[in-house]
Every structure is written in structure tokens, then in C-alpha cells.
Amino acid sequence: MSVSKETIIAAPPERVWAALVTFADYAKWHPMVRIDGEPGVNAPLRYSLRMDYRNPKFMTVDAQIVIFEPQCALAFRFGLGMLLSIDEQFSVKMLGKAATRLVHRYDISGMAAWLATSRANKNMTTMTETVGSALKQYLEKAVRRKG
Numbered sequence: 001m002s003v004s005k006e007t008i009i010a011a012p013p014e015r016v017w018a019a020l021v022t023f024a025d026y027a028k029w030h031p032m033v034r035i036d037g038e039p040g041v042n043a044p045l046r047y048s049l050r051m052d053y054r055n056p057k058f059m060t061v062d063a064q065i066v067i068f069e070p071q072c073a074l075a076f077r078f079g080l081g082m083l084l085s086i087d088e089q090f091s092v093k094m095l096g097k098a099a100t101r102l103v104h105r106y107d108i109s110g111m112a113a114w115l116a117t118s119r120a121n122k123n124m125t126t127m128t129e130t131v132g133s134a135l136k137q138y139l140e141k142a143v144r145r146k147g
Contacts, residue, residue, distance in 0.1 A: 003124040004105035007132030011139040013092050013100045017071050019139060020090050029138035032127055033088070034058060035076075041068045047078050051123050053130065084110040102135065104128045 009016055019025065023035035023045075031053035037045035047063035067075035067089065075089035087107040095101050106124040 001108045001121060002105060003121060003128055004103055005125075005128035005132050007102045007104070007136050008095065009100045009102055009136045009139055010098060011100060011142070012098055013071060013094045015139055015142070016092050016100045016102055016135070019135060020074050020092070029134045030131055031134055032131065035063075037065075039068065039074070040065065042066070043068070045076065047076055051127070079110065082110055084108070102132060104132050 019029065021039040023037060023039065026033055026035055032050050034048040035045055036048075037043055043065045045063045045065065046060055048058035048060040050058045061078045063076045063078035065074065066077045066087065067073050071092060073089065073091045075087050077085060077087045079085040085108070087105075087109075089103075089105045089107070091103045091105075093101045093103075106128065108120070108124075
């Protein structure tokens with residue numbers, strides 16, 4: 001099962017990429033995830049997730065960066081091995097000097113992926129829409145301040 005959302009951000013790709021790999025700043029724009037670790041290929045992380053931004057509690061799991069292509073793509077994987085695997089992926093593409101297309105995607109795979117119901121699909125759709133909007137607002141506000 002996959003869910004993705006494209007967001008056009010009025011900020012250069014370098015700024016979008018910097019926001020994605022500055023894990024300490026996720027609390028400023030990503031309402032559902034907190035990450036502890038360093039960006040890089042196969043880097044281990046502590047990945048904290050909540051399905052609803054109104055819930056103050058996060059579930060923390062071990063995760064790994066499975067895609068790290070600077071200025072292009074970043075993906076985290078967590079789950080239960082071959083039983084259930086969840087990937088959160090961001091891809092960045094330049095649309096001009098001051099515009100970026102961000103694609104935020106969740107993929108669920110593994111032997112138990114069939115357990116992902118329409119509710120999980122709805123939750124992930126809401127998450128991709130919320131995160132894309134939040135990052136857009138965060139970065140465009142910073143661009144306007146810098147003038």
C-alpha cells in the first residue's frame with residue numbers, strides 16, 4: 001500500500017533539503033515525527049511517530065535511512081522486519097531557482113501489509129497532506145522574512 005502527496009513550495013530546493021535533513025528542527029514543522037540521529041546512508045535513527053498531531057504521545061522505534069541522495073531523496077524505514085515494513089520518503093525536485101516540488105510518500109509492505117485497512121490509508125493520506133502543508137508554511141514563511 002502506498003500513499004503520496006505532491007506539494008509545491010516557494011523556496012529553493014537547497015532550503016527544502018536542509019529542512020529534511022536537519023532532524024533537530026522537525027518539531028518546528030513536522031507535526032507527527034521526531035527524529036534522533038544523523039543523516040546519511042544506512043544511518044540508524046530513533047524515529048518517534050504519532051498518527052494524530054493532537055495526541056501528545058509519540059511511539060518511538062528504531063529506524064534506518066534507506067535512501068539518502070543529497071538534494072534529491074530521503075527515506076526512513078521502520079517496522080517489524082519482513083512481517084511489516086513502513087517507509088517514509090521525501091523527494092525533492094527543482095522547479096526553478098525559487099520553487100521546489102516535494103513528494104512525501106508512505107509505503108507499507110511485508111507479510112502483514114494486508115492488515116493495513118482503509119483507516120490506515122486514510123491516516124497516511126492525512127499525514128502526507130498535513131506534513132506537506134506544514135513544511136510549505138514553515139519554509140515560505142522563512143523566505144518571506146528574508147525578503
